[in-house]
Amino acid sequence: MILAVAVATRIVAWWDPVAHVDDQFYLLAGEELLNGRWPYLDIWDRKPLGLFLLYAGIAWISDGSILGLNLVGTAFAAATALVIRQIALRFASATSATLAAVAYLLAMPVFGGQTGQSPVFYNLLIAGAAWLMFRASDQDRAGSIRRHAMGAMLLCGLAMTIKQISFIEGAYFGLAFLWMLKRNGCGRGAVALTGAAMVVVALLPTLLCLAGYAVAGEAALGEFVYANYVSIFERRGWRLLAKVAGAAYFILFLLPLIGMGGLGAVHRWRAQPHDIGQKLLLGWIAAALLGYLGVPAFFDHYTLPFLVPLCISAATAFDRSSRWLLFIGVAGFYLVEGTPIDWRLHQRQAAQYEHIRRTIDQARRGGCVYVADGPSRIYIDFPDCRPSRYLFPDHLVLITEAGAVGVDTVTEVSRILAQRPAVVVTRAAAKGRRMPEIQALLSRSMAENYRPILITPPGYSKSVDDVTIWQRRDLAPPNR
Incomplete structure (x- = not known):
């Protein structure tokens, strides 16, 4: 029983x-x-x-x-x-x-x-x-x-x-x-x-x-x-x-x-x-x-x-x-x-993640993926490139982690973005969750070098809601 x-x-x-x-x-x-x-x-x-x-x-x-x-x-x-x-x-x-x-x-x-x-x-x-x-x-x-x-x-x-x-x-x-x-x-x-x-x-x-x-x-x-x-x-x-x-x-x-x-x-x-x-x-x-x-x-x-x-x-x-x-x-x-x-929540999350995975697969054109904030599961599905040893997104973006992971997090995020990953994944964050310097760095880099190709709707999921998939501008857009 x-x-x-x-x-x-x-x-x-x-x-x-x-x-x-x-x-x-x-x-x-x-x-x-x-x-x-x-x-x-x-x-x-x-x-x-x-x-x-x-x-x-x-x-x-x-x-x-x-x-x-x-x-x-x-x-x-x-x-x-x-x-x-x-x-x-x-x-x-x-x-x-x-x-x-x-x-x-x-x-x-x-x-x-x-x-x-x-x-x-x-x-x-x-x-x-x-x-x-x-x-x-x-x-x-x-x-x-x-x-x-x-x-x-x-x-x-x-x-x-x-x-x-x-x-x-x-x-x-x-x-x-x-x-x-x-x-x-x-x-x-x-x-x-x-x-x-x-x-x-x-x-x-x-x-x-x-x-x-x-x-x-x-x-x-x-x-x-x-x-x-x-x-x-x-x-x-x-x-x-x-x-x-x-x-x-x-x-x-x-x-x-x-x-x-x-x-x-x-x-x-x-x-x-x-x-x-x-x-x-x-x-x-x-x-x-x-x-x-x-x-x-x-x-x-x-x-x-x-x-x-x-x-x-x-x-x-x-x-x-x-x-x-x-x-x-x-x-x-x-x-x-x-x-x-709650069957509905898990079915919805699984379907939403599959949509995200397919979009990234089409958008990256064989290039690297960087998950700035979002599901780290993405790295399992795209194992051929690792932008950093900090693969748990929160370690680099959470304000509580600044100065607590062995590197300067702003410098590490700058280094990753300088590699020009093909796809960057971000997620809407509540005020006070991220360091202002990292938030500004991500916003500036996305505006200058990337275009959004998928924005998932808001909701209760901590992984797949309010996620934005960004593709580098010089790459061909994914097939629709």
Whole structure:
């Protein structure tokens, strides 16, 4: 049933190549990696290497198919829901634990998790580590707790190679294991030694990634360190109004699950105030929330890790006599919101992108394409030319990225335009989204050297609406 719900809540996006701006780029980076172009050196981003290795594997087994990506994402989502159910069985009946798993799948699309966002994958690893933590809490032997701890730390270490912020939940799990050892009668020395071993295990996947770049030379290692651990602190924050809007989105759309999770916590506390499991769950919820708050910018998919412990806590609320009324309320809220069942949006986006792709194919006359702002998926469909290593458009045009990508973005955009690409793709931007210098540079270059050959209508798509395709003036216009 969980697998059926996973499919039902995600199938509408399976054939949409531009369902999410990030997924497009991750798949592009994965294909570039298969072609020998390395993250940070040949294609820049600040995500960890594990994410791109994962996407390279997906691109390899699916031949770059968007359907293949979504099938893998669906499998990960369903597997995570199964682990949620397994953990929830500790706090609720089998029926209520299943409802908690289904609630996770219903909520995911609303928070950008309908396709292949990074939490879709690393949530499984974090949930697996949490399952080991809860299992260890039932053990009365230090050796068994240590074995569970090492397995959990390895899973957390793998999660950190997909998204760095997952280290907050991993750190919480580590402290929880040490607390369990101390509670079990272990001395300070043994606890400290175990803690050191846990840190080594958790860092091992990242150290292996770092070693690969170190072997490639000092410059490669410098690029790896800057992209992964320095650039994020150089990003500018959005204005206060944007942050308030993000907080409001978080509260509004999470309200049903926050209510159910809170209700479940109250019931557990009243029934078993000294139960170690419910204390561990409350700590996990706090750690997941800290991970969400620890990211200065707001994007909807940053909420996805918080759903996992929240849905587990909600299982206790579903264990009441009114379980079906409560569950129908939660399910109805996320279905009425529309994202899980919006066939029309994804069909429209797929058709619009195909129109854009065909227009570019006719207009470029064998030349290069530069996506200044728009779907990075275009680079997958036209792989013969790369105008820059910054193939995720936002890295060069967003005002928040200025001074945070390792180059002067105005200089880099000027360099790209000086190459006279055959086709340039731009997209209408809200005021304050781009640097004024880059906006002026693009406007001047398009007016002097290019002509618009396609302007897509405005709408709700973040990839294909309000897009303009510009062709260099000296090229023959595309066939109509």
